[in-house]
Amino acid sequence: MGYLIAIAMVIFTIMIWRVCLILFWRPYVLRKHFRKQGVTGPPCYSFLHGSLHDMKIMMKDARKMIMDKHSHDITQRILPHYHIWSSLYGERFLYWYGTVPRICITDAELVKEILSNKFGFYEKPKVRPSMVTLIGNGLALLKGVDWVKRRRILNPAFSMDKLKVMISRMAACTISMLDEWKRQLAIEAKNKSLTIEMSEEFRELTSDIIAHTSFGTSFAHGKEAFNAQTKLQHLIAASSSDVFIPGTQYIHSFFLNSFFNPSNLPQCNR
Numbered sequence: 001m002g003y004l005i006a007i008a009m010v011i012f013t014i015m016i017w018r019v020c021l022i023l024f025w026r027p028y029v030l031r032k033h034f035r036k037q038g039v040t041g042p043p044c045y046s047f048l049h050g051s052l053h054d055m056k057i058m059m060k061d062a063r064k065m066i067m068d069k070h071s072h073d074i075t076q077r078i079l080p081h082y083h084i085w086s087s088l089y090g091e092r093f094l095y096w097y098g099t100v101p102r103i104c105i106t107d108a109e110l111v112k113e114i115l116s117n118k119f120g121f122y123e124k125p126k127v128r129p130s131m132v133t134l135i136g137n138g139l140a141l142l143k144g145v146d147w148v149k150r151r152r153i154l155n156p157a158f159s160m161d162k163l164k165v166m167i168s169r170m171a172a173c174t175i176s177m178l179d180e181w182k183r184q185l186a187i188e189a190k191n192k193s194l195t196i197e198m199s200e201e202f203r204e205l206t207s208d209i210i211a212h213t214s215f216g217t218s219f220a221h222g223k224e225a226f227n228a229q230t231k232l233q234h235l236i237a238a239s240s241s242d243v244f245i246p247g248t249q250y251i252h253s254f255f256l257n258s259f260f261n262p263s264n265l266p267q268c269n270r
Contacts, residue, residue: 022099023047023048023099026099027045027096027099027101030094030101031045031094034094034101034103039092039093039094039103040090040093041085041089041093041094042054042085042088042093042095048098048099049098050095050097050098050099050100051081051096052096052097052098054081055081058080058081058084059081061080062076062077062078062080063077065077081095085104086104086106091104091105091106091107092104092105092106100125124143131236133232134229134233134236139151166213169209169212170209170213172212173205173208173209173212174205176208177201177204177205177208181194181196181201184196203230207226
């Protein structure tokens with residue numbers, strides 16, 4: 001019995017040590033290491049949250065802000081943390097996405113070097129299970145041999161001849177959208193003005209192009225599927241700034257999968 005208690009105590013001690021290493025010691029060492037290299041960032045690092053709590057506050061404040069309709073600078077609205085921290089710490093700074101360190105880089109040459117590196121120094125970060133549900137286990141998430149195999153399979157689909165066909169379909173979808181705007185403008189000619197929600201129009205245009213080029217159908221036929229995907233995207237975006245606890249993805253699995261239940265979605269032609 002004494003041996004079992006001793007083994008349990010050793011295991012418990014190792015677990016506590018690992019937790020302290022990940023949540024406290026590792027962030028401290030990394031911040032100190034990058035500070036020596038001139039990479040600074042927001043000093044706040046809260047337990048488990050990292051910089052997420054401050055990011056959520058910035059997002060709430062940004063939504064309350066009334067933007068200048070004549071300005072196209074949307075950074076302070078959609079990425080308020082970048083807008084604020086880059087002005088304080090420069091265009092290269094360190095912040096914490098939970099317990100994961102992130103370095104924001106805007107130098108084009110440095111970004112090119114990182115993305116073209118073939119030595120495996122810059123690995124793809126692990127993503128949350130909810131993100132895998134949204135985008136699938138495709139090229140964006142695959143690594144190593146699996147990435148090479150999938151890339152070879154997809155390469156023929158993006159040959160020059162295939163791209164020429166896609167471009168003509170993209171142009172046709174865009175012309176169709178413009179014709180619809182002209183039709184609406186003709187109907188509203190008496191009012192001499194027409195209000196169009198551009199974000200929604202371009203979302204439908206993107207979906208229509210994907211449907212035509214990838215599935216040989218149209219946005220109208222796959223509207224329910226695209227709308228379900230948009231709802232899932234909003235759910236994942238809302239939870240992206242929350243602390244992820246391993247295992248919680250299974251609690252919501254049934255709820256998320258209901259959006260993609262084949263019986264609830266229309267069948268495409270292909």
